[in-house]
Amino acid sequence: MTVCAIEPPSASGAVGVPEAGCVITADGSYAARLAPAGDCWFAERWTLDGPEPYAVPLPGNQPEEPGTGVQPMGDGRVLVHRPSASRHLFSLLYPTGPGTGELPLGTVECPEPGTRLVLLPPAPGGARAYALASGPRSSSVWLVAGGASGPERLAEVPGRCSGGVWLDGTGRLLALDRELGGRTKTVTVDLERAVVSPLLQIADDSDDRLVLADPDSGLLLISSDAPSPGQERLGWGVLGSTLPVRFPECLRLPDCVVTPFAIQPGQVLTPENCAVGLRVDGAFGTWVGTWRPAERRVRHLPAPEGWLAGAGVWTPEGVLRLPYATRATPCGVSHLTAATARGNAGAAEPGRTGGEAEPGRTGGEAEWGRAGGVPEPGRAGGAASARPAAPSEPRPPAPPGSEAPAPSATWTPAPSVTRSAGSAPARPVPLQQAPLGRLVTN
Numbered sequence: 001m002t003v004c005a006i007e008p009p010s011a012s013g014a015v016g017v018p019e020a021g022c023v024i025t026a027d028g029s030y031a032a033r034l035a036p037a038g039d040c041w042f043a044e045r046w047t048l049d050g051p052e053p054y055a056v057p058l059p060g061n062q063p064e065e066p067g068t069g070v071q072p073m074g075d076g077r078v079l080v081h082r083p084s085a086s087r088h089l090f091s092l093l094y095p096t097g098p099g100t101g102e103l104p105l106g107t108v109e110c111p112e113p114g115t116r117l118v119l120l121p122p123a124p125g126g127a128r129a130y131a132l133a134s135g136p137r138s139s140s141v142w143l144v145a146g147g148a149s150g151p152e153r154l155a156e157v158p159g160r161c162s163g164g165v166w167l168d169g170t171g172r173l174l175a176l177d178r179e180l181g182g183r184t185k186t187v188t189v190d191l192e193r194a195v196v197s198p199l200l201q202i203a204d205d206s207d208d209r210l211v212l213a214d215p216d217s218g219l220l221l222i223s224s225d226a227p228s229p230g231q232e233r234l235g236w237g238v239l240g241s242t243l244p245v246r247f248p249e250c251l252r253l254p255d256c257v258v259t260p261f262a263i264q265p266g267q268v269l270t271p272e273n274c275a276v277g278l279r280v281d282g283a284f285g286t287w288v289g290t291w292r293p294a295e296r297r298v299r300h301l302p303a304p305e306g307w308l309a310g311a312g313v314w315t316p317e318g319v320l321r322l323p324y325a326t327r328a329t330p331c332g333v334s335h336l337t338a339a340t341a342r343g344n345a346g347a348a349e350p351g352r353t354g355g356e357a358e359p360g361r362t363g364g365e366a367e368w369g370r371a372g373g374v375p376e377p378g379r380a381g382g383a384a385s386a387r388p389a390a391p392s393e394p395r396p397p398a399p400p401g402s403e404a405p406a407p408s409a410t411w412t413p414a415p416s417v418t419r420s421a422g423s424a425p426a427r428p429v430p431l432q433q434a435p436l437g438r439l440v441t442n
Contacts, residue, residue, distance in 0.1 A: 128146030
């Protein structure tokens with residue numbers, strides 16, 4: 001188990017979703033976490049882009065509270081968020097010789113009862129950091145680091161928001177899961193224009209959330225109860241596609257919580273080849289899964305000892321880097337190399353984890369068309385073999401290895417930019433998205 005994993009309160013706000021043990025910059029250069037020192041806590045920065053990872057402790061003038069939020073910046077400094085009643089204080093920590101320097105950034109006031117303020121995931125570029133204040137009736141996106149003069153409110157969104165996924169490589173388009181009228185749908189917030197647009201609405205009576213997005217390929221990981229009313233399921237689609245969202249059976253693990261945490265970047269216009277890292281929590285503990293849409297099977301791998309669970313980053317070459325901390329290795333990174341989905345049915349090769357996955361057959365290649373210059377997922381042929389290797393004894397439950405065929409969905413145009421699904425809840429349903437081209441201005 002993750003002996004040294006530090007899991008601060010989740011920023012997602014989703015019930016049943018585990019928290020990450022540390023936060024990694026969008027480019028994978030730095031990480032930050034709260035580290036233990038006896039009964040106390042302090043911020044710690046990890047440098048990940050060198051020959052060997054190393055940690056730099058950043059203790060302040062007093063110990064940090066367990067609820068303190070931390071986030072690495074692109075220049076190596078660490079942003080800390082210290083909540084205090086209705087006030088939220090933000091500072092940047094940085095090493096100064098034997099000590100720690102601290103640059104106060106200001107505070108954000110949240111006087112309305114029931115308002116929760118959390119840091120959003122690291123933005124591309126690493127020069128700015130953002131926070132989301134979610135109230136009972138509306139939510140606000142704040143720029144808390146990298147601005148001209150202290151925290152600045154950028155946009156107001158009607159409804160209670162959670163999540164936070166970046167849709168572009170510039171840190172301008174942010175996706176939020178908005179609860180409004182008893183349903184949760186994903187919207188896009190243009191932070192430069194303060195414009196809110198619908199992004200994801202699978203069915204009128206479904207709760208639809210965006211879990212992860214990769215700007216290079218357009219791959220989206222989605223959580224929705226549309227195919228199985230009352231039960232959240234993981235699905236995938238492509239930004240800009242008009243074909244249905246797919247909900248693979250292999251991503252349904254009985255009595256387990258499956259949380260995607262990283263997508264392989266650099267796969268331009270080939271989302272079916274993107275590897276996805278999964279955190280799997282079940283009765284046998286926590287382990288790692290890897291999956292590709294074209295492969296349509298999950299490969300189960302043992303997590304490295306001391307994994308900062310839920311944290312990791314893919315390289316463009318397909319190496320999954322997982323940070324871990326043990327007494328013997330207080331700052332380490334384990335490498336897992338995923339097998340390619342095209343023309344390679346071999347198993348993933350674990351690195352420095354002491355375990356191996358079993359080889360199996362892939363589930364066939366997805367066929368792709370184009371709609372408006374963006375690739376679309378089609379049906380993938382063939383059933384996948386589902387013989388995952390257990391992370392430890394006893395073995396985790398083996399998931400189904402095939403995905404149900406996708407019948408053609410029927411939908412009718414909705415006002416403005418959305419298309420809504422037919423009434424049958426178990427049918428594949430189309431991904432709806434905001435016209436991103438209209439949101440981006442030169």
